[in-house]
Amino acid sequence: MNYLGLGKKELKKELDIQQSRYEKYMAMGLTLDMTRGKPCAEQLKLSEPMLSDSILGDYRSENGTDCRNYGILAGLPEARTFMGELLGVPGENIICGGNSSLNMMYDTISTFMLFGVSEDENDRPWFEDKDRKFICPVPGYDRHFVITQQFGFKLIPVDIGPDGPDMDEVERIVRDDPSVKGIWSVPKYSNPTGYVYSDECIQRFARMKCAAKDFRIFWDDAYTVHFINGSPAKQLSLFDECVKAGNPERVIMFGSTSKITFPGAGISALAADKRTIDFLLSKISKQTIGPDKLNQLRHVKFLKNVDGVVEHMKKHAVIMKPKFDAVGQIFENEFGAPREGQLSWTKPEGGYFICCRTGDGMASEVLSMCRRCGVAFTPAGSTHPYKIDPTDSYVRIAPSYPDVDQIKSAVEIFCICVKIVLINRLLAV
Numbered sequence: 001m002n003y004l005g006l007g008k009k010e011l012k013k014e015l016d017i018q019q020s021r022y023e024k025y026m027a028m029g030l031t032l033d034m035t036r037g038k039p040c041a042e043q044l045k046l047s048e049p050m051l052s053d054s055i056l057g058d059y060r061s062e063n064g065t066d067c068r069n070y071g072i073l074a075g076l077p078e079a080r081t082f083m084g085e086l087l088g089v090p091g092e093n094i095i096c097g098g099n100s101s102l103n104m105m106y107d108t109i110s111t112f113m114l115f116g117v118s119e120d121e122n123d124r125p126w127f128e129d130k131d132r133k134f135i136c137p138v139p140g141y142d143r144h145f146v147i148t149q150q151f152g153f154k155l156i157p158v159d160i161g162p163d164g165p166d167m168d169e170v171e172r173i174v175r176d177d178p179s180v181k182g183i184w185s186v187p188k189y190s191n192p193t194g195y196v197y198s199d200e201c202i203q204r205f206a207r208m209k210c211a212a213k214d215f216r217i218f219w220d221d222a223y224t225v226h227f228i229n230g231s232p233a234k235q236l237s238l239f240d241e242c243v244k245a246g247n248p249e250r251v252i253m254f255g256s257t258s259k260i261t262f263p264g265a266g267i268s269a270l271a272a273d274k275r276t277i278d279f280l281l282s283k284i285s286k287q288t289i290g291p292d293k294l295n296q297l298r299h300v301k302f303l304k305n306v307d308g309v310v311e312h313m314k315k316h317a318v319i320m321k322p323k324f325d326a327v328g329q330i331f332e333n334e335f336g337a338p339r340e341g342q343l344s345w346t347k348p349e350g351g352y353f354i355c356c357r358t359g360d361g362m363a364s365e366v367l368s369m370c371r372r373c374g375v376a377f378t379p380a381g382s383t384h385p386y387k388i389d390p391t392d393s394y395v396r397i398a399p400s401y402p403d404v405d406q407i408k409s410a411v412e413i414f415c416i417c418v419k420i421v422l423i424n425r426l427l428a429v
């Protein structure tokens with residue numbers, strides 16, 4: 001597809017072709033949902049054995065705790081070890097929580113807002129800084145951005161590329177401004193690009209000079225084992241790098257089994273240095289008497305350890321890979337090769353999303369055309385702070401939930417709409 005070299009007559013002819021394809025799809029009265037990244041029913045089925053009553057045995061944890069009862073604020077020891085293996089930290093650095101890591105992120109920001117990042121009285125509550133700011137790599141995850149927006153941070157976008165955020169820019173922003181309190185990050189198979197941060201990027205995160213002593217990296221490793229090709233991508237541990245760099249308190253990691261077992265009924269975890277863990281536990285102890293240990297026990301009995309998780313994720317990959325391949329194949333058929341910046345798409349090795357860039361200023365119009373044809377995509381702008389994408393070009397594609405035929409139709413409609421919008425613009429020049 002190269003419309004730039006065409007004259008008006010040829011463009012009009014091409015427009016007719018694409019419009020008649022669009023109208024054929026319109027007449028089919030489709031309802032296709034490509035919005036949120038949810039596992040499909042076949043994926044959920046993989047974890048059904050976990051729901052059998054027998055898996056819980058005598059309800060006792062390794063240390064004899066009766067999981068049917070109150071207690072164990074930081075989570076079952078074996079669940080802490082298990083989530084520690086997933087996040088690459090010792091179990092003692094883990095708080096194993098309830099059904100949502102996003103909830104743990106929200107609560108952690110909320111705690112830092114009200115009380116600061118530690119008991120030290122020099123660590124002032126974040127709310128006292130009226131000029132507080134948070135860095136948001138873009139394109140990124142909308143639910144991260146709205147948490148810090150709700151708590152009154154000014155959101156600073158920084159571009160992300162295949163190796164991670166633009167670290168020159170991150171280092172520049174954190175160096176001199178003590179009001180910059182943190183950054184969001186999805187380091188592996190990032191939402192929505194699927195990018196994997198490079199080791200160099202991770203080392204720069206650990207070593208960079210921050211004007212704010214209470215600057216924290218919110219490292220959301222939501223997709224750490226969600227590979228679709230072979231095995232999980234290898235990556236340096238930011239936790240270890242921060243310790244080596246003499247900044248052990250800089251990173252708070254998060255993860256969950258939401259897309260390993262059951263979203264909304266999985267287990268979550270937070271990892272941090274021991275001082276932060278103790279501080280957070282002192283606050284959590286006022287919030288709850290303890291987490292759902294039965295679900296933690298169920299997960300450990302079912303998945304066992306990181307090797308067990310990788311074996312389980314291979315079964316997810318068998319379901320997910322054809323869906324990712326279908327999106328890539330349609331893009332190639334319709335557009336040819338990706339072009340730098342304009343009309344490009346990512347080719348992730350894992351995670352839940354593909355990110356496509358239409359030409360600048362086109363995404364909103366393309367997505368409303370898709371909507372009229374019965375296909376819902378995540379709204380344009382969702383990948384950016386305040387839901388404003390200044391380039392109006394980023395579109396998040398979530399292929400996990402629909403079946404392959406539905407994906408093919410939805411992405412084909414998307415491509416047709418891109419072509420129609422582009423030709424109309426060229427004709428208007």
Ligand code: PLP
Nearest residue numbers: 100101102141186191222256258
């Ligand atoms: N973090 C990222 C990057 C996500 O994409 C999602 C869900 O889509 C979540 C967190 C939600 O995690 P949880 O179900 O553990 O709250």
